[in-house]
Amino acid sequence: MTQVDVPTAGFDPSHVDVRRDPYPHYHWLLRNDPVHRGANGIWFVTRYADVRAVLGDERFARAGIRDFWASIVGTGPLSGILTSTVLFQDEPEHTRLRSLIAGAFGPRAVRDLEQRIDSIVADLLTPALARGRMDVIDDFAYPLALTVISSILGLPQEDLARIRAWSLAIGPTLDLVASPEEIALGQTAMAEITEYLTGRTDGLLGELAPVLSHEEIVSMGVTLIFAGHETVTNQIGNGVLALVREPGQLALLRERPGLLPGAVEEVLRYDSAVQANSRQLTDDVELGGRTLRRGEFAVAVLGAANRDPAQFADPDRFDVTRTGVRPMSFGSGIRHCVGAVLARIELLAALRALVRLPGLELACSPDDLVYHRSTMFRGVLSLPVTFTAGT
Numbered sequence: 517m518t519q520v521d522v523p524t525a526g527f528d529p530s531h532v533d534v535r536r537d538p539y540p541h542y543h544w545l546l547r548n549d550p551v552h553r554g555a556n557g558i559w560f561v562t563r564y565a566d567v568r569a570v571l572g573d574e575r576f577a578r579a580g581i582r583d584f585w586a587s588i589v590g591t592g593p594l595s596g597i598l599t600s601t602v603l604f605q606d607e608p609e610h611t612r613l614r615s616l617i618a619g620a621f622g623p624r625a626v627r628d629l630e631q632r633i634d635s636i637v638a639d640l641l642t643p644a645l646a647r648g649r650m651d652v653i654d655d656f657a658y659p660l661a662l663t664v665i666s667s668i669l670g671l672p673q674e675d676l677a678r679i680r681a682w683s684l685a686i687g688p689t690l691d692l693v694a695s696p697e698e699i700a701l702g703q704t705a706m707a708e709i710t711e712y713l714t715g716r717t718d719g720l721l722g723e724l725a726p727v728l729s730h731e732e733i734v735s736m737g738v739t740l741i742f743a744g745h746e747t748v749t750n751q752i753g754n755g756v757l758a759l760v761r762e763p764g765q766l767a768l769l770r771e772r773p774g775l776l777p778g779a780v781e782e783v784l785r786y787d788s789a790v791q792a793n794s795r796q797l798t799d800d801v802e803l804g805g806r807t808l809r810r811g812e813f814a815v816a817v818l819g820a821a822n823r824d825p826a827q828f829a830d831p832d833r834f835d836v837t838r839t840g841v842r843p844m845s846f847g848s849g850i851r852h853c854v855g856a857v858l859a860r861i862e863l864l865a866a867l868r869a870l871v872r873l874p875g876l877e878l879a880c881s882p883d884d885l886v887y888h889r890s891t892m893f894r895g896v897l898s899l900p901v902t903f904t905a906g907t
């Protein structure tokens with residue numbers, strides 16, 4: 517692993533070098549300044565135990581993030597809708613909204629989807645099998661993840677391309693470093709998707725209609741579309757990339773499919789699709805020998821916690837035979853990812869099918885891969901691979 521020094525001005529997750537490969541930077545922080553005051557005075561918390569403490573402590577709250585975000589995006593459809601998302605609420609609003617959807621993503625509901633997910637995987641791979649090449653993101657991961665979440669929400673298959681385009685336009689505005697151009701595109705997309713999601717009667721959105729306001733329904737729909745497919749798409753991409761860069765690990769999974777559930781956890785740990793969760797302090801808090809003051813912002817760096825040597829032996833080694841891995845990738849505490857069970861089932865189905873492709877390898881140089889311009893989410897825009905055709 518390359519060695520880097522975090523600049524004296526502080527860690528900046530939006531720096532191009534960090535976005536490309538954040539891990540050497542995380543190691544600097546873990547080693548030298550695990551509760552670090554970064555650029556713009558934001559605190560970055562990197563140790564596994566500290567990240568868990570932050571995410572389990574209600575003094576690290578979300579409502580302030582909503583208000584800061586709203587001040588960046590200004591008035592318009594984005595703040596009109598997304599200020600009511602479950603992602604931005606503190607108690608008791610947070611639990612009121614979360615409890616309305618938790619059952620639909622609980623183990624029993626999701627287990628019923630397993631066969632359907634396997635058949636979506638098979639359908640998506642059929643055309644690629646004949647060609648011997650595909651873009652893992654566009655041809656496989658995104659249609660898989662979006663088909664699954666859309667069918668739960670009750671949205672028709674023929675609308676997926678439109679939904680994807682709206683989601684791609686809205687996603688960057690959730691990042692606290694969105695540009696004015698990104699915000700303008702997000703406003704247009706939010707106006708369009710609001711109209712589209714209004715008056716839905718099918719699926720989960722139809723079930724929620726009697727108990728939520730119009731804004732809350734649209735907000736929940738947009739949240740679940742985005743959280744439910746951008747994450748899984750990126751995580752499949754990050755996982756396949758790790759595997760094609762370590763052909764020995766890929767071969768192990770082919771020979772010993774029993775390792776696949778553990779490999780899902782390792783893929784999540786090694787290169788998480790969600791790298792960070794932001795909070796604002798509602799009180800002064802002591803953490804790691806530092807005093808974080810009321811009103812300041814703090815970022816729990818999940819991607820760094822996942823590489824903390826105090827938690828994981830030899831953390832930079834991608835090793836699908838690890839056991840007992842508990843990645844921080846789904847967060848922790850009362851906001852632990854609602855979709856974690858579903859995400860794991862999708863990841864398992866995807867990896868099981870993809871590792872079977874003989875001769876699977878990257879069809880470009882790793883240096884040519886382009887990452888999303890986000891400080892929170894991590895994934896490549898496109899991941900071309902080849903394999904032996906006709907298998």
Ligand code: HEM
Nearest residue numbers: 614743744747748751790793845846847851853854855859
């Ligand atoms: C690999 C895929 C995924 C990853 C890495 C991931 C990660 C996360 C993380 C880190 C959080 C906590 C946010 C925080 O503490 O501020 C979260 C929350 C959430 N996730 Fe996921 N997620 C994934 C897939 C999904 C899926 C498939 C859904 C679909 C239902 C989903 C829906 C949600 C929702 C609604 C929340 C908010 C929970 C709350 O605030 O109580 N996620 N996710």
